[in-house]
Amino acid sequence: MGTAAVMGAGAWGTAVAKVLADAGNDVRLWARSPEVAGEVNAEHTNSRYLSSVVLPTAIRATTDPAEALDGVSTVLLGVPSQSLRANLEGWRGHIADGATLVSLAKGIELGTLMRMSQVIVAVTGVDAGQVAVVSGPNLADEIADEQPAATVVACSDSGRAVALQRALNTGYLRPYTNSDVVGTEIGGACKNVIALACGMAAGVGLGENTAAAIITRGLAEIMRLGIALGATTATLAGLAGVGDLVATCTSAHSRNRTFGQRLGRGETLAQAQLATHGHVAEGVTSCASILSLASSYDIEMPLTDAVYRVCHKGLSVDEAVVLLLGRSTKPE
Incomplete structure (x- = not known):
């Protein structure tokens, strides 16, 4: 080069x-x-x-x-x-x-x-x-x-x-x-939002079972949107999908997970931003655009919607958890 x-x-x-x-x-x-x-x-x-x-x-x-x-x-x-x-x-x-x-x-x-x-x-x-x-x-x-x-x-x-x-x-x-440029980009954008959800759950004291459920159901959301946009399942099941999702949702080095954890502990967006040296996690902004994109394709993304409502509509993290766990049961 x-x-x-x-x-x-x-x-x-x-x-x-x-x-x-x-x-x-x-x-x-x-x-x-x-x-x-x-x-x-x-x-x-x-x-x-x-x-x-x-x-x-x-x-x-x-x-x-x-x-x-x-x-x-x-x-x-x-x-x-x-x-x-x-x-x-x-x-x-x-x-x-x-x-x-x-x-x-x-x-x-x-x-x-x-x-x-x-x-x-x-x-x-x-x-x-x-x-x-x-x-x-x-x-x-x-x-x-x-x-x-x-x-x-x-x-x-x-x-x-x-x-x-x-x-x-x-x-x-x-x-x-x-x-597969589409799948690579959708995996990279959406995982930040799911990592916020994982951080929020950790912040309110929930454990590994909850994290595993969020990651798995988060992947389902990502795949629904990605496939609608023309991505391949192989990309989203690979490094750019599952790999990136797991790393960002579980690592202490992940800005999105750390930011979500602070929100789960009761901090406001402004307080979490101050604690992260003025940086807003990418998923805080992206959750709005991803949700709009999904809506334009009539794709349901309940985790992304919950994160959006916490970050931008005043929903508490506790209320978001109850909302998600209270969803009607259905086949996986």
Whole structure:
């Protein structure tokens, strides 16, 4: 690959930059904050997001998007899903013709109900085959610590998928290619909402049986929506579906699960956000757009609806649990 640009220096963007560098690529890392960019270049650390990780010297940070994107043929987009469109509108004039654009974000855009790959195509005008998605059970802290993990590289252009697979292949991260972009994105977006539900249940003191039920029924919701949109069951039963769902619902490193746990303990959204250094979990926003998308296809998603009502309609977590457990019985 040679040189890649990672646009976004949060935990996941920085972890992906490290993977690329460890795989032998030069990496330009765009950071919004001059302090973060300066620390990456001077100290080879990003203490704001990955406090204990030493970064390779092949990563060079900048706050100038034109500098980051100049002549680069692979651009990995690591900004939050709801800010992707606005950022891309400012960057598109600097993206090289024919570049592979890679979504690292997991969400459904509010208002348009577009997946991230669709947002990229809409803003840049590139062919859909130029857009890839990276998703899976990819907790940034663990990957940055070089713990063994796997990920999915989804792209309708098999050549681009294989090129990106090679660029991300290290001794600790194994990428698998997939042509099912829809399934990969739906699995990645929806699992954040189910992780919030798992966190809420843990926060009110419920145990592993409840967590297992939420994960299993959450997967059923994800599969209903994914299949309606054209995803394959194999994708949703694999790393980008079940794998990502389990990791995000069970890990203490999961921002969505941790955020949900705080809500379950009685904290408000504002209090939970303050405790997580001002970051709102992705699922808090995505639950609204996912629910709207499901409604447009007449898909029932009761767990997602319960999370939405807790986050945006004032429903208490205790009331949400009673609502879910009180649903009429039926065959699985």
